[in-house]
Each structure stands twice: as structure tokens, then as C-alpha cells.
Amino acid sequence: MSQRLGESNRILVLNHLRRHGVASMDQLVRDTGRSQPTVLKWLGSLERAGLVRRRGVGASSGGRPPTLFEYDASAGYVLGVAVEIPSVTFALLDLSGSTVASEHSAIQGLGPPAAVHHELHQLTQRFLDQHAGVSSRLVHAGLAISGFIDRDAGLSLATPRLRDWHDVPVRSELERLLERPVVLNHHIDALTLAELHVGVAHVGGDFLFFDFGYGLGVRAVRAGHPLAGRFGNAGLVGHTTVVPDGRLCLCGNRGCLEEYVSGRALLRHAEAVSAHDEDDTIARTIARLLDDGVGARDLAARDEIERFLAIGLANVINTFEQPHVVLSGFATAGGPVFRTRLLERTCALLQPTLAAATSLTFSALPRPEAGARGAALFALRQHLPFADPLVVPVPTGRRPHVTEIDGASTDVSADAPHAQY
Ligand SMILES: [Zn+2]
Numbered sequence: 001m002s003q004r005l006g007e008s009n010r011i012l013v014l015n016h017l018r019r020h021g022v023a024s025m026d027q028l029v030r031d032t033g034r035s036q037p038t039v040l041k042w043l044g045s046l047e048r049a050g051l052v053r054r055r056g057v058g059a060s061s062g063g064r065p066p067t068l069f070e071y072d073a074s075a076g077y078v079l080g081v082a083v084e085i086p087s088v089t090f091a092l093l094d095l096s097g098s099t100v101a102s103e104h105s106a107i108q109g110l111g112p113p114a115a116v117h118h119e120l121h122q123l124t125q126r127f128l129d130q131h132a133g134v135s136s137r138l139v140h141a142g143l144a145i146s147g148f149i150d151r152d153a154g155l156s157l158a159t160p161r162l163r164d165w166h167d168v169p170v171r172s173e174l175e176r177l178l179e180r181p182v183v184l185n186h187h188i189d190a191l192t193l194a195e196l197h198v199g200v201a202h203v204g205g206d207f208l209f210f211d212f213g214y215g216l217g218v219r220a221v222r223a224g225h226p227l228a229g230r231f232g233n234a235g236l237v238g239h240t241t242v243v244p245d246g247r248l249c250l251c252g253n254r255g256c257l258e259e260y261v262s263g264r265a266l267l268r269h270a271e272a273v274s275a276h277d278e279d280d281t282i283a284r285t286i287a288r289l290l291d292d293g294v295g296a297r298d299l300a301a302r303d304e305i306e307r308f309l310a311i312g313l314a315n316v317i318n319t320f321e322q323p324h325v326v327l328s329g330f331a332t333a334g335g336p337v338f339r340t341r342l343l344e345r346t347c348a349l350l351q352p353t354l355a356a357a358t359s360l361t362f363s364a365l366p367r368p369e370a371g372a373r374g375a376a377l378f379a380l381r382q383h384l385p386f387a388d389p390l391v392v393p394v395p396t397g398r399r400p401h402v403t404e405i406d407g408a409s410t411d412v413s414a415d416a417p418h419a420q421y
Contacts, residue, residue: 009034010042017052017071018096024058024066043069050075051095051384073098076139078383080376081124081174082190083145084214084368085161086110088120090127091372092134097197097380101131102369113165121177128178141182142379143174144190144371146215148231154184157231161250183382186232188217190374195326196224197377199365207361208235208322212329214263216312220320235319237312238262260308263330269301282330290334306338306345313342313360314349323354328363328370 012032017023023031028039046052053072057065073096080091091102105123109115128135147159154171171184185193192209205224211217218235219226227234238258239251246255250264259265263282269289289302309331317323334342339360347355363370 009038010045013039013042014046014051014071017046017069022055022068022070024068026066028069071096074137076383077134077137078376078379079128079135079138079141079178079180080190080372080374080379081120081141081143082187082368082371082375083120083143083159083170084187084371085116085146085159087368088123089368089372090124091369091376092131092138093373093376093380095380095384097377099369099373099376100134101127102372103127103130104368110162113162113168116162116165117168117170117173121173124174124177138178138180140379140383141174141178141180142190142375142377142382143170143182143184144187144375144378145170145184146187146217148233149184149186151184151186151228151232154182156184181382183378185375185378186228187371188219189226189228189232190371190378191217191328192219192221192226192374193377194365194370194374195328195363196221198373199363199370200326200361205324206322207324207326208316208320209326209328210313210316212262212309212327212331213367215258216262218316220316220322235316237316240315242308242311257308257312261305261312266305266330269298283333286330286333290338306342310342310345310349313346317346317350317354317358321354323357324359324361326361326363328365329367332362332364 009032012034013028016028016031020027025036025039025043028034028043029036032039043052047054047069051072052069053075055068055070058068059065073094076095077100078093078095080089080093082089082091086107087104088107089102089104092100094100105127107116107119107123109119128138145156145159147165148157149155150157154169156168156170157166159165171182174182188209188211191211195209196205205221207221209217209219209221209226216238218237219228220235221227229235239249239253239256241253241255242257242260243255247259248254249256249259266282266285266289269285286305289298289305313325317325331342339362343358343360346360347358350358365373
């Protein structure tokens with residue numbers, strides 16, 4: 001009991017400094033309501049742990065000037081690695097969750113797993129070498145990968161586009177390279193976590209996260225907790241059958257939703273694509289298709305994308321009975337006309353009660369950095385388990401759904417810059 005009380009006092013002092021930046025002993029005593037010996041004890045503990053440091057003295061109010069304390073966000077750094085074959089994204093975050101460096105690289109060879117793994121490690125090492133001043137203080141890393149995973153065992157069981165990739169011990173391999181602990185998560189969870197803490201979603205929120213990437217990823221979030229499933233793919237809407245005996249899918253089945261609406265499906269509408277400019281090509285293609293001035297051929301393609309996207313959205317809204325959807329990925333390239341039309345087409349497939357409550361919110365987080373950032377945020381959580389570094393208590397007088405990261409505030413109210421449709 002007393003240990004738990006001590007821990008809560010430690011968190012109280014730490015969170016005060018995280019929220020306010022700098023504070024004197026008197027301020028900490030006054031604001032936390034704890035005694036001076038208690039605050040002193042836990043400040044000492046946090047100083048020894050390297051999380052709090054002294055920052056000069058404040059203005060004197062007559063007596064000796066007070067010593068100031070601050071949260072030391074540069075006491076360590078976490079690395080995020082997001083693998084989305086055929087590319088990988090890295091991000092380095094400080095202990096406040098701010099990104100200090102990021103990079104996106106194409107994977108050149110998509111051959112046997114060992115070769116892909118070797119290249120991934122070379123790219124990781126190169127990124128860390130480029131930021132040696134920061135990466136030398138690496139404390140933890142997060143790895144995010146799409147496909148099927150065994151989070152507990154640290155295995156990537158299978159991943160799209162790599163046929164021979166089975167049961168690869170991705171976590172232990174990266175731990176060996178970095179000589180630091182690594183936490184493994186599904187890529188969609190990394191995107192969802194980034195959205196929860198620095199995007200348009202909010203702490204404690206209930207919503208569906210729907211990612212329109214190379215494939216389709218869905219995560220239902222209840223009270224801030226994503227529902228992942230045994231192999232990380234709960235809500236795997238991309239491989240639900242929407243056209244019996246339809247197009248052949250990567251997974252071996254026919255008529256999967258992803259064959260009609262996904263980055264992969266978009267490539268079908270693009271011309272002369274080489275493996276390494278797929279991102280650009282997809283982005284250009286969708287921008288062209290979602291533009292209102294499209295020609296007759298593109299009009300049919302656009303209709304197909306909108307129609308099947310609406311089917312996918314309506315299916316997951318029905319499945320989880322959750323009408324608030326955050327859309328990310330290529331769909332965010334669409335402008336207001338596309339967004340309004342998509343909402344109308346989705347609502348037309350829903351029962352009136354759900355349709356009336358449905359809203360589509362479009363992510364504003366830059367891709368592909370969001371995945372790496374989310375992976376790193378998982379590492380940050382693991383590194384500071386005693387005080388979830390992503391949840392800073394809201395100061396009195398602020399609305400409860402505002403979260404602070406990077407010193408900035410993000411919310412999803414109607415006056416936020418991300419409009420709802
Ligand atoms: Zn499929």
C-alpha cells in the first residue's frame with residue numbers, strides 16, 4: 001500500500017514537471033498538495049533516474065532564490081521502426097514524444113527473408129549513424145510491421161508481398177542489433193497510437209481507425225484501448241469477400257475488398273509503375289481520380305473506389321456499431337467534395353439510426369512517419385511504465401479530451417483545424 005502511495009507521489013511530481021516544464025520546490029508543494037519532505041524525496045528519486053534535472057534558480061521573493069527543476073526529455077531517446085514492405089520508416093523521439101529525426105527508405109531487394117532482414121538492419125544502422133549524437137542515448141525501440149504477428153513471442157508470422165516470410169523473429173533480431181529492448185506491435189496499432197496521441201483522435205476516445213494504405217487496416221478503439229485480436233488483425237476488412245468469384249487477391253481468395261479499394265488496387269489504375277516509386281504513383285493516381293475534373297475513364301475508376309470504400313466503411317461501422325471513423329492513408333488526398341460524397345455513400349448503406357450518428361474524420365498526420373512515430377510511442381510507454389508518458393493529466397479548466405504532446409494541443413472539437421464530414 002505504502003509502495004503504491006509512494007509511486008503515485010512520484011508520478012504526481014513527474015507529471016507536474018512534464019506539464020509545466022519548470023517548477024520550484026514551493027510550486028511543487030503548493031500544486032501537488034504534498035509535504036516538502038515528500039516532494040523532496042521523489043524529486044531526488046527522479047533526479048537519480050535521470051528524468052528530472054535542476055535548471056538554475058528562479059526570482060527571489062525576499063529570501064534565497066529558489067532552485068528550479070525540469071523534466072529532462074533529452075535524458076534518452078526511443079527509436080521507432082515501421083516496416084511496410086517495400087519500404088521502412090524510422091523515427092527518433094525524445095522522452096516527451098517529440099520527433100527529433102525521421103527517414104523513409106525503400107527496401108531494394110524483396111528476396112528471401114534473410115536478405116530482406118539484412119537490408120533492414122543495414123538501413124537501421126545507417127539511420128542511427130546519421131544521428132549518432134542522439135542515437136547514442138537510445139533507451140528503447142519499437143518495431144511495427146504489417147501482416148500477422150505474435151506480439152508476445154516477437155514473431156512476424158507472415159507479411160503481404162513476401163511469400164517465404166514465415167515466423168521471423170523480428171524482435172530478437174532487432175534487439176541483437178540495437179542491444180536495447182524492443183517492443184513489437186502491428187503497424188495498424190502504431191498508426192492508431194500516433195493518431196490517439198498526436199492526431200485527430202483523443203485520449204479515452206471511442207472510434208474506428210480505418211487506414212487506406214497498400215492494404216486496408218482497421219482498429220476499433222474503445223475508451224482509448226485498441227482491440228487487436230490474436231494475430232493483430234481484428235477488423236481485417238480488406239480480406240472480406242465483397243464480389244463472389246471476383247478478382248484474385250494476394251491472399252489466394254477471390255473478390256476481397258482490397259482488390260477494389262487499396263493502394264494496391266490503385267496501382268491498377270496507374271501507368272508504368274516501377275517497384276520503387278509506388279508511393280508517389282499511388283498518391284498521384286488518387287489525387288487524379290479524386291479530382292472533380294476527371295475524364296470518363298477515370299470517372300469509372302473513381303466510382304469503383306468510392307463505392308467499395310463506402311462498403312468497407314459501412315461494414316465495419318455495422319460490425320462494431322461505432323459510427324465515428326478516423327480515415328488515414330491515401331483517402332486523405334481527397335478534397336471536400338470527395339469526403340462529402342463518401343459520407344453520403346456510406347450512410348446510404350447504413351440503418352438510419354447509425355447513419356444519423358456517422359462522422360468521417362480525416363487524419364492530418366504525415367505519412368509514412370506516423371507509423372514509425374507510433375512504434376516509438378509504444379517504446380516510450382514501455383520505457384516509462386510507471387507513468388504513461390503519453391497521458392499527461394489535463395490542467396484544471398481545460399477540456400478533458402485535450403492531450404499535450406510537443407507542447408502543442410490537439411483536439412477534435414468543431415473548432416479544430418481538422419473538419420469533420
Ligand atoms: Zn484477400
